[in-house]
Every structure is written in C-alpha cells, then in structure tokens.
Amino acid sequence: xxxxxxxxxxxxxxxxxxxxxxxxxxxxxxxxxxxxxxxxxxxxxxxxxxxxxxxxxxxxxxxxxxxxxxxxxxxxxxxxxxxxxxxxxxxxxxxxxxxxxxxxxxxxxxxxxxxxxxxxxxxxxxxxxxxxxxxxxxxxxxxxxxxxxxxxxxxxxxxxxxxxxxxxxxxxxxxxxxxxxxxxxxxxxxxxxxxxxxxxxxxxxxxxxxxxxxxxxxxxxxxxxxxxxxxxxxxxxxxxxxxxxxxxxxxxxxxxxxxxxxxxxxxxxxxxxxxxxxxxxxxxxxxxxxxxxxxxxxxxxxxxxxxxxxxxxxxxxxxxxxxxxxxxxxxxxxxxxxxxxxxxxxxxxxxxxxxxxxxxxxxxxxxxxxxxxxxxxxxxxxxxxxxxxxxxxxxxxxxx
Numbered sequence: 001x002x003x004x005x006x007x008x009x010x011x012x013x014x015x016x017x018x019x020x021x022x023x024x025x026x027x028x029x030x031x032x033x034x035x036x037x038x039x040x041x042x043x044x045x046x047x048x049x050x051x052x053x054x055x056x057x058x059x060x061x062x063x064x065x066x067x068x069x070x071x072x073x074x075x076x077x078x079x080x081x082x083x084x085x086x087x088x089x090x091x092x093x094x095x096x097x098x099x100x101x102x103x104x105x106x107x108x109x110x111x112x113x114x115x116x117x118x119x120x121x122x123x124x125x126x127x128x129x130x131x132x133x134x135x136x137x138x139x140x141x142x143x144x145x146x147x148x149x150x151x152x153x154x155x156x157x158x159x160x161x162x163x164x165x166x167x168x169x170x171x172x173x174x175x176x177x178x179x180x181x182x183x184x185x186x187x188x189x190x191x192x193x194x195x196x197x198x199x200x201x202x203x204x205x206x207x208x209x210x211x212x213x214x215x216x217x218x219x220x221x222x223x224x225x226x227x228x229x230x231x232x233x234x235x236x237x238x239x240x241x242x243x244x245x246x247x248x249x250x251x252x253x254x255x256x257x258x259x260x261x262x263x264x265x266x267x268x269x270x271x272x273x274x275x276x277x278x279x280x281x282x283x284x285x286x287x288x289x290x291x292x293x294x295x296x297x298x299x300x301x302x303x304x305x306x307x308x309x310x311x312x313x314x315x316x317x318x319x320x321x322x323x324x325x326x327x328x329x330x331x332x333x334x335x336x337x338x339x340x341x342x343x344x345x346x347x348x349x350x351x352x353x354x355x356x357x358x359x360x361x362x363x364x365x366x367x368x369x370x371x372x373x374x375x376x377x378x379x380x381x382x383x384x385x386x387x388x389x390x391x392x393x394x395x396x397x398x399x400x
Contacts, residue, residue: 024296025329028289032333032380033340035283039376040341042279046272047372048365053268056200057257059126060207062094062228064241065255066248073223080247081227087243089235094121096226097215101171101187103208105156112152113206114169116215124230127197127209133159134195144214145194151205153196166190169208169218189218280379287387290326294388298322323388330384334377342368
C-alpha cells in the first residue's frame with residue numbers, strides 16, 4: 001500500500017488528542033457533502049423544468065418552421081413539399097395560416113390568435129394528450145370545429161359547458177372602411193368548439209386552433225403563413241434545419257423551435273448556470289473548512305513529522321500524507337452528498353415526493369444527467385485539490 005496514503009487514512013479515522021480536530025474534520029466532510037448535494041438537486045431540478053417547458057412547446061409548436069423572409073403570406077405551391085418530406089430526419093409537416101382576430105361568445109369577446117392547420121397537425125403535435133374538456137377534433141363530415149386554449153375558453157365563458165354554442169370569429173378587412181355599412185369591412189364566421197387544451201399561459205390565453213380550410217375561407221385568403229415540420233425522433237435538429245435551408249436557399253427562412261422560443265430557452269439556461277455558479281462559490285467557502293482541519297492536524301502531528309523526517313522521509317512524502325488527508329475529506333463529502341442527491345432525485349422522479357401545487361404536472365419535474373454528475377465530481381475534486389495542495393505545501397514548510 002502507498003505509504004503516504006496509508007498514514008493519511010490512519011490520521012483520518014484515528015482519534016485525535018484534540019477533539020476539536022475531529023469536529024472540524026466532520027464539519028468539513030458535511031460542508032462539502034451539502035454543497036455537492038445542492039449542486040446535484042438544483043441542476044436536476046433545472047433539467048426537469050427545461051424538459052417540461054420543451055415538452056409543452058412540442059405539444060403545440062413544431063421542430064422547424066418555414067416562413068417567407070419578408071411577406072406575411074406565401075403560396076404553398078412555391079415550396080417543394082415532396083422534396084422536403086423525403087429529406088433525412090423529416091417525419092411530417094403541416095401547413096399553417098395564423099392570424100390575430102377577435103372571438104365572441106354570447107356577450108363576451110376577446111382578441112385571440114387563430115391558428116389554421118391541416119389534418120396532419122393533430123398527429124404531429126401532442127395536443128390530444130393535453131385536452132381537459134371535450135376532444136381534439138377539427139372536423140367531421142358535417143362541420144368544422146375549434147380547439148380552444150384554457151384561458152380563452154375561461155374568458156369567453158364557455159368552460160365546462162356540456163353543449164356550448166358556436167363561437168363567432170371576426171377580423172378587419174384590409175382597405176378602406178365603408179362608412180355606410182361598417183360591418184361589410186369585417187370578416188365574420190362561426191365555428192363550433194370541440195375541446196379545450198391546457199398547456200401553458202403562452203398558449204392557453206391566446207390560441208384557438210381551427211382547420212386550415214376554415215381559416216382560409218374565413219379570411220378569404222388562399223395562401224398560408226408558414227409550414228411547420230416535425231423531425232424524426234433522435235434526429236439532429238440542426239442538421240435537419242440546415243438540409244431544409246439548403247433546399248429552399250434564400251427564398252424562405254427556416255427557424256427552429258429553439259429560435260422562435262429563444263428568450264425562454266436562454267432564460268432557463270442562464271438561470272441554471274447562474275445558480276450553479278452561486279452554489280459553486282458557496283462550496284468553495286465551505287471547502288475552506290478543510291484548510292482549518294489540515295492546519296490543526298499538522299500542528300498536532302509535529303512530533304510525527306519530526307520522527308518521519310529523522311527516519312529519512314523526504315518533505316514531498318510528508319506533504320503527500322496531509323494532501324491525501326485533505327483529498328479524502330473532500331472525496332468523502334463529495335461522494336456522500338452526490339449519492340444522497342441522486343437518491344433523492346430518483347425518488348422524486350419515480351415515486352414523487354414534492355408536489356407542484358397548481359401546476360400542469362402533479363410532481364415537481366427532475367432529470368438526472370450523467371455527464372453533469374461527472375462535471376460536479378470533477379469540480380468538487382478540483383476545489384478539494386486547491387484547498388489541500390497549497391496550504392499543505394506552506395504549512396509543512398513552516399513546521400519542518
């Protein structure tokens with residue numbers, strides 16, 4: 001067995017003459033453990049929230065979106081849809097006509113965003129799994145239907161109604177207003193609600209989903225505002241975006257869901273890593289307990305150091321003894337804290353310990369990532385190395 005490591009292990013577990021050294025050593029282990037535990041739990045919690053937000057966007061927004069570079073609408077015939085669908089990584093697509101308009105139900109009315117989609121939208125999205133009332137249906141043989149966001153349904157007053165009446169959608173026509181008959185300058189069309197979805201305020205308070213043909217007939221517009229593309233599972237979204245963009249060249253712009261929800265994704269990641277840095281700073285302060293423990297241990301073991309020196313042990317060997325002591329304190333705290341954090345996160349993920357009151361999921365989401373656990377362990381060990389190597393080097397020089 002390595003001689004410095006053997007002595008360091010004996011110093012760690014053996015009872016010291018001064019009980020304060022034992023107490024400080026255990027405080028050092030617990031401090032590093034708490035810091036490691038906090039890093040595991042906080043990063044896993046942010047991963048869970050990020051995954052939840054991403055799944056919500058996937059339920060409504062597609063992976064990629066094709067839009068005209070400047071115009072609001074464009075002809076679907078100008079886009080080589082068959083060639084796009086044959087590209088590697090492309091699973092499906094849907095044509096979309098989106099417009100801001102008004103909605104009226106009874107005496108209530110509000111401004112909403114109408115999203116007209118074709119038949120493939122429901123199979124692409126996971127909207128049907130987020131229906132809380134009615135069903136996810138856009139048309140049948142008799143009529144067209146609208147799927148409303150929870151906030152829209154609540155504001156219009158048709159939430160929880162078993163047999164709701166039709167909703168009236170209206171939007172202003174472009175051009176001059178006829179002063180004799182102002183209503184002739186407004187598009188108007190009725191549609192029956194089929195269901196209510198509950199995703200997030202981003203969508204629930206604004207959107208009504210209708211069939212594409214209904215939206216085009218309502219606005220007297222045969223063009224579309226975008227084409228949304230669903231990528232295959234496991235496909236590299238950036239590569240799929242690049243291949244679609246190369247096919248369309250400069251005629252259209254191709255945007256990923258990370259780009260059209262850029263602020264939300266960046267905010268989540270920034271909060272995650274800022275919190276990580278704050279906890280890392282706290283961990284560095286806690287690691288200075290190791291310095292106190294090593295200082296007192298070196299002072300107590302002056303006779304042992306002198307004896308080893310007289311027996312011919314070089315200074316580097318003596319330094320390694322106390323360096324290994326500090327690293328073992330750090331490693332014990334890191335592994336203990338990380339193990340406890342991992343167990344807690346697994347229990348939260350598979351059993352559910354902390355509920356998310358009033359949220360869209362029952363339990364607070366967490367997600368463990370193996371690479372992040374490796375980063376945490378390396379970070380804690382680097383901090384332990386810095387708080388052990390330099391102090392040991394200086395203190396042993398003075399004592400010897």
